[in-house]
Amino acid sequence: GAVVSQHPSWVICKSGTSVKIECRSLDFQATTMFWYRQFPKQSLMLMATSNEGSKATYEQGVEKDKFLINHASLTLSTLTVTSAHPEDSSFYICSARGIGTDLSSYNSPLHFGNGTRLTVT
């Protein structure tokens, strides 16, 4: 259980174009989804938190107009990298926290997708 599917697994795009990455919770409803960016041999850097039906909360230093997040349903969140540039090339990973996975604590387990390798040429 608790499977998160992320698509595409890799994408190559030209500078100036936009790319959309999808994150789906397959067997549970995700009230909250998180988007991370990971540079080679580094830890996960939280970019933003998205809650179903409301605006995403972005971490300091992350441009909300460049990284558009939509969480329109309890099973789908999307990250759109707008006007991508080579410096946006990275590994993007989403994670989801389900409803009621741990009613005793807000900090229920995060389940991660398999990531999207974005290369901007």
Added chain:
Amino acid sequence: GENVEQHPSTLSVQEGDSAVIKCTYSDSASNYFPWYKQELGKGPQLIIDIRSNVGEKKDQRIAVTLNKTAKHFSLHITETQPEDSAVYFCAAAVPYQKVTFGTGTKLQVIP
């Protein structure tokens, strides 16, 4: 905010030996400590977690210990196998705040 330190950054062990990865956290309000395994080119996978009301938790060859007083928690892998080779991340979470990850440990199990 919470700060999580993780050591060592790399660890090589012979197959069959044990591996220990240690983390410290700064915020005494943290009450949830998950561990993730990340294989090359994939997303992190939750392998075990522990809450602050428990001192130790075990799942087959994997165990985690928590010392709330010292703000330390550790991952123990016994009888290591080549397929245990990966990057391991510890994390700490304060209620109603984001999960903070450690810097990762690259574990290599030598056959």
